[in-house]
Amino acid sequence: MKPIDEVLQSTALALGRSLERVFADLAVLDKATTDILAAPGTSRTKLESLRPVVEDIVLKHGGLVDSAGVSVARGLFSDADAWHQWWSLVGGRLVFIPHNLNPASINYYDYTEMTWYERPLASGRPELIGPYIDFGGADMKIVTASRPVLHEQRTVAVAGADLSMESIERTFLLNLGRRDEHVALITETGKVVASNSARFAPGTRFEGPHGGPGSVPVPVADLSTAPWRLIVAG
Template identity: 30%
Template sequence: MSVTVDVTAEHIARRIASTIDPVFAMIDGWRDVLERELSGPLAGALTGSTEPTAATLDPVVAALVSAELERDGTLITGAGFVAAPGFLVDAPWHLAWWLSGSNTFGAGPDPRLRRLEAVSDPDSEQFRDYTTLEWWRVPARTGTRHLTGPYVDYLCTDDYTVTITTPVRVGGEMAGLVGTDLYVARLEQVLLPVIRESGHPCTLVNASGRIVASTDARRATGALLRLDGLAEALTPLRDAVTVTDATSLPGGEAVVPCGDTSLALVLEA
Protein backbone atom coordinates (compact mmCIF):
# COMPACT_ATOMS: atom_id res chain seq x y z
CA MET A 1 0.00 0.00 0.00
CA SER A 2 1.37 3.40 -0.93
CA VAL A 3 1.24 6.09 1.73
CA THR A 4 1.88 9.80 1.90
CA VAL A 5 5.23 10.52 3.55
CA ASP A 6 6.68 13.82 4.67
CA VAL A 7 8.73 15.37 1.87
CA THR A 8 11.65 15.63 4.28
CA ALA A 9 11.72 11.84 4.70
CA GLU A 10 11.77 11.29 0.95
CA HIS A 11 14.57 13.84 0.64
CA ILE A 12 16.56 12.03 3.35
CA ALA A 13 16.08 8.72 1.57
CA ARG A 14 17.46 10.26 -1.63
CA ARG A 15 20.44 11.67 0.26
CA ILE A 16 21.20 8.25 1.73
CA ALA A 17 21.02 6.77 -1.76
CA SER A 18 23.33 9.50 -3.07
CA THR A 19 25.89 8.52 -0.41
CA ILE A 20 25.85 4.82 -1.34
CA ASP A 21 25.41 5.15 -5.11
CA PRO A 22 29.00 6.32 -5.79
CA VAL A 23 30.27 3.17 -4.08
CA PHE A 24 28.00 1.09 -6.32
CA ALA A 25 29.23 2.93 -9.41
CA MET A 26 32.85 2.46 -8.38
CA ILE A 27 32.40 -1.30 -7.93
CA ASP A 28 30.60 -1.56 -11.27
CA GLY A 29 33.56 0.19 -12.89
CA TRP A 30 36.00 -2.25 -11.29
CA ARG A 31 33.86 -5.13 -12.53
CA ASP A 32 33.90 -3.81 -16.09
CA VAL A 33 37.69 -3.46 -16.07
CA LEU A 34 38.21 -6.97 -14.70
CA GLU A 35 35.80 -8.54 -17.15
CA ARG A 36 37.71 -6.95 -20.03
CA GLU A 37 41.10 -7.90 -18.63
CA LEU A 38 40.16 -11.46 -17.73
CA SER A 39 38.71 -11.99 -21.18
CA GLY A 40 41.89 -10.78 -22.88
CA PRO A 41 45.22 -9.45 -21.62
CA LEU A 42 45.27 -11.30 -18.29
CA ALA A 43 44.52 -14.70 -19.75
CA GLY A 44 47.87 -16.40 -19.31
CA ALA A 45 49.96 -13.27 -19.73
CA LEU A 46 52.89 -14.84 -17.89
CA THR A 47 52.50 -18.52 -18.73
CA GLY A 48 51.51 -18.28 -22.38
CA SER A 49 48.45 -20.42 -21.65
CA THR A 50 44.87 -19.33 -22.22
CA GLU A 51 44.04 -19.41 -18.51
CA PRO A 52 44.20 -16.39 -16.14
CA THR A 53 46.50 -16.58 -13.12
CA ALA A 54 46.66 -14.95 -9.71
CA ALA A 55 50.17 -13.75 -10.52
CA THR A 56 48.87 -11.58 -13.35
CA LEU A 57 45.52 -10.69 -11.79
CA ASP A 58 46.68 -9.34 -8.42
CA PRO A 59 48.61 -6.28 -9.67
CA VAL A 60 45.60 -5.24 -11.75
CA VAL A 61 43.26 -5.51 -8.74
CA ALA A 62 45.71 -3.62 -6.54
CA ALA A 63 45.91 -0.80 -9.09
CA LEU A 64 42.11 -0.63 -9.31
CA VAL A 65 41.37 -0.34 -5.59
CA SER A 66 44.40 1.35 -4.05
CA ALA A 67 43.59 4.97 -4.98
CA GLU A 68 40.15 4.85 -3.33
CA LEU A 69 41.43 3.00 -0.27
CA GLU A 70 44.06 5.69 0.26
CA ARG A 71 41.78 8.65 -0.46
CA ASP A 72 41.06 10.96 2.48
CA GLY A 73 37.43 10.70 3.54
CA THR A 74 36.74 7.43 1.75
CA LEU A 75 33.84 5.33 3.03
CA ILE A 76 35.54 2.03 2.27
CA THR A 77 38.01 0.12 4.40
CA GLY A 78 38.77 -2.88 2.20
CA ALA A 79 38.28 -3.86 -1.43
CA GLY A 80 39.28 -6.37 -4.07
CA PHE A 81 38.41 -9.49 -6.04
CA VAL A 82 37.46 -12.95 -4.77
CA ALA A 83 37.91 -15.72 -7.32
CA ALA A 84 35.48 -18.52 -8.01
CA PRO A 85 37.03 -21.80 -6.81
CA GLY A 86 39.22 -23.21 -9.58
CA PHE A 87 39.00 -20.18 -11.86
CA LEU A 88 42.68 -19.28 -11.44
CA VAL A 89 45.02 -22.07 -12.49
CA ASP A 90 47.70 -21.21 -9.94
CA ALA A 91 45.36 -20.47 -7.00
CA PRO A 92 42.22 -22.65 -6.66
CA TRP A 93 41.01 -20.50 -3.71
CA HIS A 94 42.04 -16.87 -3.92
CA LEU A 95 41.27 -13.49 -2.36
CA ALA A 96 42.98 -10.50 -3.98
CA TRP A 97 41.85 -8.13 -1.23
CA TRP A 98 43.48 -4.98 0.14
CA LEU A 99 42.95 -3.13 3.43
CA SER A 100 43.14 0.61 3.99
CA GLY A 101 45.13 2.31 6.74
CA SER A 102 41.91 2.74 8.73
CA ASN A 103 41.25 -1.00 8.80
CA THR A 104 41.84 -2.36 12.31
CA PHE A 105 41.86 -6.04 11.31
CA GLY A 106 44.69 -7.91 13.03
CA ALA A 107 46.92 -6.06 15.47
CA GLY A 108 45.22 -2.67 15.02
CA PRO A 109 45.28 0.33 12.68
CA ASP A 110 48.14 0.28 10.19
CA PRO A 111 48.81 3.46 8.19
CA ARG A 112 49.90 1.42 5.20
CA LEU A 113 47.75 0.01 2.44
CA ARG A 114 48.24 -3.73 2.85
CA ARG A 115 47.19 -7.07 1.42
CA LEU A 116 44.78 -9.25 3.37
CA GLU A 117 46.56 -12.41 4.43
CA ALA A 118 43.93 -15.08 3.84
CA VAL A 119 44.29 -18.83 4.35
CA SER A 120 43.79 -20.46 0.94
CA ASP A 121 44.62 -24.09 1.80
CA PRO A 122 41.39 -26.10 2.21
CA ASP A 123 43.25 -28.59 4.43
CA SER A 124 44.11 -25.91 7.00
CA GLU A 125 42.04 -25.62 10.18
CA GLN A 126 41.91 -21.85 9.61
CA PHE A 127 40.51 -22.17 6.06
CA ARG A 128 37.14 -20.49 5.48
CA ASP A 129 35.01 -21.54 2.51
CA TYR A 130 33.89 -18.09 1.39
CA THR A 131 31.32 -19.50 -1.03
CA THR A 132 29.12 -20.29 2.00
CA LEU A 133 28.98 -16.63 3.08
CA GLU A 134 26.08 -14.33 2.21
CA TRP A 135 28.20 -11.81 0.28
CA TRP A 136 29.12 -14.67 -2.08
CA ARG A 137 25.99 -16.85 -2.03
CA VAL A 138 23.42 -14.20 -2.91
CA PRO A 139 25.13 -12.56 -5.92
CA ALA A 140 26.18 -16.02 -7.13
CA ARG A 141 22.51 -17.02 -7.10
CA THR A 142 20.98 -13.80 -8.43
CA GLY A 143 23.75 -12.64 -10.77
CA THR A 144 23.36 -9.10 -9.41
CA ARG A 145 24.92 -6.78 -6.85
CA HIS A 146 24.23 -7.44 -3.17
CA LEU A 147 24.63 -5.50 0.07
CA THR A 148 25.40 -7.75 3.04
CA GLY A 149 25.22 -6.60 6.64
CA PRO A 150 25.63 -5.08 9.07
CA TYR A 151 27.46 -8.16 10.36
CA VAL A 152 30.69 -8.82 12.23
CA ASP A 153 33.18 -9.67 9.49
CA TYR A 154 35.73 -12.04 11.03
CA LEU A 155 37.46 -12.52 7.66
CA CYS A 156 38.44 -8.94 6.75
CA THR A 157 37.56 -6.35 9.44
CA ASP A 158 36.68 -8.03 12.76
CA ASP A 159 34.04 -5.32 13.29
CA TYR A 160 30.50 -4.42 12.23
CA THR A 161 30.69 -4.14 8.46
CA VAL A 162 28.61 -3.68 5.33
CA THR A 163 29.95 -5.59 2.33
CA ILE A 164 28.89 -4.81 -1.24
CA THR A 165 29.71 -7.38 -3.91
CA THR A 166 28.87 -7.89 -7.58
CA PRO A 167 29.65 -10.81 -9.92
CA VAL A 168 32.46 -10.73 -12.48
CA ARG A 169 31.61 -12.86 -15.51
CA VAL A 170 33.95 -14.23 -18.16
CA GLY A 171 32.74 -16.31 -21.09
CA GLY A 172 29.27 -16.51 -19.59
CA GLU A 173 30.54 -17.97 -16.31
CA MET A 174 31.08 -16.34 -12.93
CA ALA A 175 34.83 -15.80 -12.50
CA GLY A 176 34.39 -14.33 -9.02
CA LEU A 177 33.20 -11.23 -7.23
CA VAL A 178 34.49 -7.71 -6.93
CA GLY A 179 33.50 -5.71 -3.90
CA THR A 180 34.27 -3.58 -0.90
CA ASP A 181 33.84 -3.37 2.87
CA LEU A 182 32.53 -0.33 4.76
CA TYR A 183 32.71 0.04 8.53
CA VAL A 184 29.22 0.56 9.94
CA ALA A 185 30.67 3.09 12.40
CA ARG A 186 31.87 5.16 9.45
CA LEU A 187 28.45 4.91 7.76
CA GLU A 188 26.75 6.00 10.99
CA GLN A 189 29.09 8.98 11.22
CA VAL A 190 28.04 10.09 7.74
CA LEU A 191 24.36 9.11 7.75
CA LEU A 192 23.08 9.79 11.27
CA PRO A 193 23.14 13.61 10.93
CA VAL A 194 21.06 13.20 7.78
CA ILE A 195 18.61 10.76 9.37
CA ARG A 196 18.06 13.03 12.38
CA GLU A 197 16.65 15.69 10.07
CA SER A 198 13.45 13.65 9.75
CA GLY A 199 12.18 14.95 13.09
CA HIS A 200 10.84 11.44 13.87
CA PRO A 201 12.35 8.39 15.53
CA CYS A 202 13.98 6.90 12.46
CA THR A 203 15.91 3.71 11.70
CA LEU A 204 17.84 2.72 8.58
CA VAL A 205 17.59 -1.02 7.83
CA ASN A 206 18.82 -3.41 5.17
CA ALA A 207 16.56 -5.65 3.10
CA SER A 208 16.47 -8.24 5.90
CA GLY A 209 15.44 -5.66 8.51
CA ARG A 210 18.85 -5.45 10.20
CA ILE A 211 19.64 -2.06 11.67
CA VAL A 212 22.36 0.00 9.97
CA ALA A 213 21.80 3.20 11.96
CA SER A 214 19.08 4.62 14.19
CA THR A 215 18.21 7.80 16.04
CA ASP A 216 16.91 5.53 18.83
CA ALA A 217 19.82 4.44 21.03
CA ARG A 218 17.83 1.36 22.06
CA ARG A 219 18.01 0.01 18.51
CA ALA A 220 21.38 -1.69 18.29
CA THR A 221 23.39 -1.89 15.08
CA GLY A 222 23.09 -5.32 13.47
CA ALA A 223 19.97 -6.29 15.42
CA LEU A 224 16.73 -7.12 13.65
CA LEU A 225 14.10 -4.41 13.77
CA ARG A 226 11.00 -6.31 14.78
CA LEU A 227 7.83 -4.52 13.67
CA ASP A 228 4.61 -6.08 12.43
CA GLY A 229 4.59 -6.19 8.63
CA LEU A 230 8.18 -5.00 8.17
CA ALA A 231 9.50 -8.27 6.73
CA GLU A 232 6.73 -8.26 4.11
CA ALA A 233 7.33 -4.59 3.26
CA LEU A 234 11.02 -5.32 2.65
CA THR A 235 10.44 -8.39 0.44
CA PRO A 236 10.87 -6.46 -2.86
CA LEU A 237 14.23 -5.13 -1.65
CA ARG A 238 15.40 -8.67 -0.84
CA ASP A 239 14.39 -9.67 -4.36
CA ALA A 240 16.49 -6.80 -5.80
CA VAL A 241 13.37 -5.01 -7.04
CA THR A 242 13.66 -1.22 -7.20
CA VAL A 243 10.83 0.27 -5.12
CA THR A 244 9.97 3.97 -5.16
CA ASP A 245 6.78 4.16 -3.09
CA ALA A 246 6.65 4.23 0.70
CA THR A 247 4.53 1.68 2.51
CA SER A 248 2.78 1.78 5.87
CA LEU A 249 2.93 -0.84 8.60
CA PRO A 250 0.02 -1.88 10.88
CA GLY A 251 1.54 0.10 13.74
CA GLY A 252 1.54 3.31 11.71
CA GLU A 253 5.24 3.29 10.82
CA ALA A 254 6.28 4.32 7.30
CA VAL A 255 8.90 2.42 5.28
CA VAL A 256 10.69 4.61 2.71
CA PRO A 257 13.03 2.90 0.21
CA CYS A 258 16.42 4.53 -0.41
CA GLY A 259 16.68 4.26 -4.18
CA ASP A 260 18.13 0.95 -5.39
CA THR A 261 20.52 0.60 -2.43
CA SER A 262 18.33 -2.16 -0.86
CA LEU A 263 18.19 0.02 2.27
CA ALA A 264 15.05 1.58 3.71
CA LEU A 265 14.13 4.22 6.29
CA VAL A 266 11.58 3.22 8.92
CA LEU A 267 9.89 6.27 10.43
CA GLU A 268 7.86 5.98 13.60
CA ALA A 269 5.17 8.39 14.69
Protein backbone atom coordinates in the same frame (compact mmCIF):
# COMPACT_ATOMS: atom_id res chain seq x y z
CA MET B 1 11.76 22.11 11.88
CA LYS B 2 11.14 20.28 8.61
CA PRO B 3 8.35 17.65 8.48
CA ILE B 4 9.65 14.15 9.20
CA ASP B 5 8.46 12.84 5.80
CA GLU B 6 10.59 15.43 4.02
CA VAL B 7 13.62 14.62 6.17
CA LEU B 8 13.23 10.88 5.56
CA GLN B 9 13.14 11.45 1.80
CA SER B 10 16.26 13.64 1.78
CA THR B 11 18.13 11.24 4.08
CA ALA B 12 17.18 8.25 1.91
CA LEU B 13 18.42 10.07 -1.20
CA ALA B 14 21.74 10.96 0.46
CA LEU B 15 22.32 7.36 1.52
CA GLY B 16 21.28 6.08 -1.89
CA ARG B 17 23.68 8.39 -3.71
CA SER B 18 26.63 7.29 -1.57
CA LEU B 19 25.84 3.63 -2.27
CA GLU B 20 25.37 4.29 -5.99
CA ARG B 21 28.88 5.76 -6.18
CA VAL B 22 30.30 2.60 -4.61
CA PHE B 23 28.47 0.34 -7.06
CA ALA B 24 29.61 2.54 -9.97
CA ASP B 25 33.21 2.01 -8.88
CA LEU B 26 32.65 -1.73 -8.51
CA ALA B 27 31.59 -1.72 -12.17
CA VAL B 28 35.03 -0.24 -12.97
CA LEU B 29 36.70 -2.97 -10.90
CA ASP B 30 34.53 -5.53 -12.69
CA LYS B 31 35.75 -4.28 -16.10
CA ALA B 32 39.40 -4.21 -15.02
CA THR B 33 39.12 -7.76 -13.67
CA THR B 34 37.49 -9.01 -16.88
CA ASP B 35 40.27 -7.45 -18.96
CA ILE B 36 42.94 -9.13 -16.83
CA LEU B 37 41.30 -12.55 -16.88
CA ALA B 38 40.78 -12.36 -20.65
CA ALA B 39 44.53 -11.92 -21.21
CA PRO B 40 46.78 -14.99 -21.69
CA GLY B 41 47.96 -16.76 -18.55
CA THR B 42 46.15 -18.36 -15.64
CA SER B 43 48.17 -17.27 -12.60
CA ARG B 44 46.69 -15.55 -9.55
CA THR B 45 49.54 -13.01 -9.72
CA LYS B 46 47.71 -11.39 -12.63
CA LEU B 47 45.30 -9.82 -10.16
CA GLU B 48 48.05 -7.82 -8.45
CA SER B 49 47.66 -5.24 -11.22
CA LEU B 50 44.22 -4.40 -9.82
CA ARG B 51 45.85 -2.56 -6.91
CA PRO B 52 45.64 0.97 -8.45
CA VAL B 53 41.95 0.44 -9.24
CA VAL B 54 41.20 -0.73 -5.70
CA GLU B 55 43.30 2.04 -4.18
CA ASP B 56 41.28 4.63 -6.08
CA ILE B 57 38.03 3.09 -4.85
CA VAL B 58 39.10 2.93 -1.21
CA LEU B 59 40.55 6.44 -1.08
CA LYS B 60 37.89 8.39 -2.99
CA HIS B 61 34.89 7.62 -0.77
CA GLY B 62 35.87 9.60 2.29
CA GLY B 63 36.03 6.70 4.73
CA LEU B 64 32.95 4.85 3.46
CA VAL B 65 34.96 2.01 1.85
CA ASP B 66 37.27 0.16 4.25
CA SER B 67 38.52 -2.49 1.83
CA ALA B 68 37.87 -3.92 -1.63
CA GLY B 69 38.96 -6.56 -4.09
CA VAL B 70 37.88 -9.60 -6.06
CA SER B 71 37.26 -13.24 -5.20
CA VAL B 72 37.61 -15.68 -8.08
CA ALA B 73 35.65 -18.82 -8.90
CA ARG B 74 37.26 -22.15 -8.09
CA GLY B 75 39.52 -23.70 -10.71
CA LEU B 76 40.21 -20.46 -12.54
CA PHE B 77 43.95 -20.36 -11.86
CA SER B 78 46.64 -22.99 -12.38
CA ASP B 79 48.52 -22.02 -9.19
CA ALA B 80 45.56 -21.80 -6.77
CA ASP B 81 42.22 -23.59 -6.59
CA ALA B 82 40.66 -20.48 -5.03
CA TRP B 83 41.93 -16.92 -4.65
CA HIS B 84 40.77 -13.87 -2.66
CA GLN B 85 42.61 -10.74 -3.87
CA TRP B 86 41.64 -8.20 -1.21
CA TRP B 87 43.19 -4.95 -0.01
CA SER B 88 42.38 -2.89 3.09
CA LEU B 89 43.24 0.62 4.24
CA VAL B 90 45.58 0.31 7.25
CA GLY B 91 47.10 3.44 8.74
CA GLY B 92 46.35 5.39 5.59
CA ARG B 93 48.05 2.80 3.35
CA LEU B 94 46.50 0.14 1.13
CA VAL B 95 47.62 -3.28 2.35
CA PHE B 96 47.00 -6.71 0.82
CA ILE B 97 45.10 -8.87 3.30
CA PRO B 98 46.12 -12.56 3.13
CA HIS B 99 43.48 -15.17 3.92
CA ASN B 100 43.91 -18.82 4.79
CA LEU B 101 42.53 -20.64 1.75
CA ASN B 102 43.69 -24.12 2.79
CA PRO B 103 40.60 -26.35 3.32
CA ALA B 104 42.57 -28.52 5.75
CA SER B 105 43.28 -25.61 8.09
CA ILE B 106 41.20 -24.81 11.18
CA ASN B 107 41.26 -21.14 10.09
CA TYR B 108 40.12 -21.89 6.54
CA TYR B 109 38.37 -18.94 4.95
CA ASP B 110 35.85 -20.28 2.44
CA TYR B 111 34.62 -17.09 0.77
CA THR B 112 32.53 -19.15 -1.66
CA GLU B 113 30.07 -19.81 1.17
CA MET B 114 29.77 -16.14 2.17
CA THR B 115 26.47 -14.43 1.39
CA TRP B 116 28.21 -11.49 -0.30
CA TYR B 117 29.77 -14.02 -2.74
CA GLU B 118 26.81 -16.39 -3.16
CA ARG B 119 24.06 -13.85 -3.75
CA PRO B 120 25.59 -12.04 -6.78
CA LEU B 121 26.31 -15.45 -8.33
CA ALA B 122 22.72 -16.56 -7.84
CA SER B 123 21.05 -13.32 -8.93
CA GLY B 124 23.52 -12.18 -11.58
CA ARG B 125 23.12 -8.67 -10.15
CA PRO B 126 24.85 -6.35 -7.67
CA GLU B 127 23.92 -7.01 -4.04
CA LEU B 128 24.19 -5.22 -0.68
CA ILE B 129 24.81 -7.60 2.23
CA GLY B 130 24.89 -6.98 5.98
CA PRO B 131 25.46 -5.82 8.56
CA TYR B 132 27.28 -8.97 9.66
CA ILE B 133 30.32 -9.83 11.76
CA ASP B 134 33.50 -9.74 9.70
CA PHE B 135 35.40 -13.06 9.73
CA GLY B 136 38.73 -11.46 10.59
CA GLY B 137 37.59 -8.11 11.94
CA ALA B 138 37.57 -8.60 15.72
CA ASP B 139 33.77 -8.63 15.91
CA MET B 140 33.55 -5.60 13.64
CA LYS B 141 30.15 -5.23 11.96
CA ILE B 142 30.38 -4.40 8.26
CA VAL B 143 28.27 -4.13 5.13
CA THR B 144 29.53 -5.50 1.81
CA ALA B 145 28.59 -4.27 -1.65
CA SER B 146 29.33 -6.87 -4.34
CA ARG B 147 28.69 -7.64 -7.98
CA PRO B 148 29.35 -10.62 -10.29
CA VAL B 149 32.22 -10.48 -12.78
CA LEU B 150 31.32 -12.17 -16.06
CA HIS B 151 33.62 -13.37 -18.82
CA GLU B 152 32.41 -15.23 -21.89
CA GLN B 153 28.90 -15.43 -20.39
CA ARG B 154 29.92 -17.12 -17.16
CA THR B 155 30.63 -15.72 -13.71
CA VAL B 156 34.35 -15.91 -13.01
CA ALA B 157 34.62 -13.75 -9.89
CA VAL B 158 32.87 -11.38 -7.50
CA ALA B 159 34.04 -7.80 -7.06
CA GLY B 160 33.29 -6.34 -3.65
CA ALA B 161 33.82 -3.52 -1.19
CA ASP B 162 33.43 -3.56 2.59
CA LEU B 163 31.66 -0.46 3.88
CA SER B 164 32.24 1.30 7.18
CA MET B 165 29.25 1.16 9.53
CA GLU B 166 30.52 4.35 11.20
CA SER B 167 30.53 6.20 7.89
CA ILE B 168 27.01 5.01 7.04
CA GLU B 169 25.79 6.05 10.49
CA ARG B 170 27.44 9.46 10.12
CA THR B 171 25.68 10.10 6.79
CA PHE B 172 22.40 8.93 8.34
CA LEU B 173 22.67 11.19 11.40
CA LEU B 174 23.97 14.27 9.58
CA ASN B 175 21.10 14.20 7.11
CA LEU B 176 18.47 13.25 9.67
CA GLY B 177 19.49 15.97 12.12
CA ARG B 178 18.13 16.26 15.65
CA ARG B 179 14.66 14.75 15.79
CA ASP B 180 12.21 13.77 18.49
CA GLU B 181 11.10 10.81 16.39
CA HIS B 182 12.98 7.53 16.69
CA VAL B 183 14.22 6.56 13.23
CA ALA B 184 15.98 3.37 12.15
CA LEU B 185 17.72 2.41 8.92
CA ILE B 186 16.96 -1.27 8.31
CA THR B 187 17.75 -3.95 5.74
CA GLU B 188 15.19 -5.97 3.78
CA THR B 189 15.43 -8.67 6.47
CA GLY B 190 14.85 -6.19 9.28
CA LYS B 191 18.41 -5.82 10.58
CA VAL B 192 19.24 -2.38 11.94
CA VAL B 193 22.05 -0.60 10.08
CA ALA B 194 21.86 2.71 11.99
CA SER B 195 19.45 4.61 14.22
CA ASN B 196 19.11 7.77 16.30
CA SER B 197 17.90 5.82 19.32
CA ALA B 198 19.52 3.51 21.83
CA ARG B 199 16.45 1.29 21.39
CA PHE B 200 17.73 0.07 18.02
CA ALA B 201 21.36 -1.06 18.12
CA PRO B 202 23.09 -1.75 14.77
CA GLY B 203 23.02 -5.43 13.88
CA THR B 204 19.93 -6.19 15.99
CA ARG B 205 16.54 -7.02 14.51
CA PHE B 206 13.95 -4.29 14.17
CA GLU B 207 10.71 -5.36 15.81
CA GLY B 208 7.76 -3.80 14.05
CA PRO B 209 6.31 -3.31 10.57
CA HIS B 210 8.84 -2.71 7.79
CA GLY B 211 6.51 -0.74 5.51
CA GLY B 212 3.52 1.56 5.49
CA PRO B 213 3.34 5.17 6.70
CA GLY B 214 6.61 6.48 8.08
CA SER B 215 8.62 4.14 5.88
CA VAL B 216 10.84 5.35 3.03
CA PRO B 217 13.00 3.14 0.75
CA VAL B 218 16.65 4.02 0.11
CA PRO B 219 16.90 4.13 -3.71
CA VAL B 220 20.02 2.60 -5.31
CA ALA B 221 19.96 2.71 -9.11
CA ASP B 222 22.12 -0.38 -9.67
CA LEU B 223 19.92 -2.63 -7.54
CA SER B 224 16.64 -4.16 -8.66
CA THR B 225 14.94 -3.41 -5.33
CA ALA B 226 15.69 -0.94 -2.55
CA PRO B 227 17.80 -2.92 -0.06
CA TRP B 228 17.28 -0.57 2.90
CA ARG B 229 14.41 1.44 4.38
CA LEU B 230 14.10 4.31 6.83
CA ILE B 231 11.47 3.57 9.48
CA VAL B 232 9.87 5.88 12.04
CA ALA B 233 9.40 3.70 15.12
CA GLY B 234 6.36 4.07 17.30
